[in-house]
């Protein structure tokens with residue numbers, strides 16, 4: 251086992267003895283370690299709280315065990331389970347400090363992996379259940395004018411969810427760039443007539459599916475009844491964040507056909523409104539201008 255002994259009587263508590271195991275672990279020669287304080291093993295990523303704990307224990311002449319990140323001579327790192335014990339004489343006077351090291355890198359990495367795997371599995375399970383609930387809603391509520399339209403609508407919506415799923419999986423089920431979600435939402439509808447513009451924003455994992463579904467409805471509506479149904483029509487999607495953490499997405503269609511005098515709310519627009527309200531805790535508003543549909547989606551960005 252790697253071991254050192256330091257002399258607290260000497261200035262800065264230097265190493266007076268280091269065994270071969272310690273030299274093997276750290277990559278130094280005896281001349282390079284004897285006479286130095288052990289902190290030379292620390293580096294920029296060493297956990298400062300562990301170093302503070304050591305300092306406090308040494309000041310109180312207490313023994314302790316800590317895990318801290320150390321650096322070898324070649325710059326590589328290892329997790330050191332360090333045990334330090336003061337050695338007192340019969341009168342209770344501090345003579346030496348004894349330290350033993352254990353390379354616990356593999357255990358640390360395995361634990362970290364386990365925790366990450368657990369988080370990932372929980373997240374995937376949660377998202378899959380959520381997606382299934384959304385699919386059930388879609389299947390149940392999509393209006394069935396005729397079987398073909400019904401099948402197409404369901405398929406389009408489910409595909410939008412599948413795209414959200416792929417983006418989330420590629421991002422390790424953590425937050426993803428909003429730009430990627432909107433770009434992917436626009437893709438099936440011909441990117442050339444859709445302009446997207448906005449700052450880099452991170453969208454929380456749980457907001458990706460609902461937003462993708464909303465975008466899908468909006469682009470589908472534009473293709474069926476709005477600007478994308480006309481050859482010269484186009485859609486612009488701009489977004490910005492506000493100081494209070496809200497995301498505002500502005501939707502503008504131009505060059506489409508004249509709107510129906512009193513458009514009946516479709517399942518698509520109901521889906522947009524309820525999804526924004528219930529799943530994203532926000533609101534959606536639309537007005538038909540003479541130039542085309544204008545809308546605004548607002549919701550707080552998740553953590």
Ligand SMILES: Cc1cc2nc3c(=O)[nH]c(=O)nc-3n(C[C@H](O)[C@H](O)[C@H](O)COP(=O)(O)O)c2cc1C
Nearest residue numbers: 256287288289291292301304305334347348349351
């Ligand atoms: C016996 C002994 C062994 C030590 N071994 C290590 C070690 O292996 N790695 C390390 O980073 N610090 C080790 N330390 C801690 C540092 O020497 C130092 O006490 C710590 O960085 C806190 O002091 P500082 O804030 O002055 O740096 C050891 C200390 C003692 C007394």
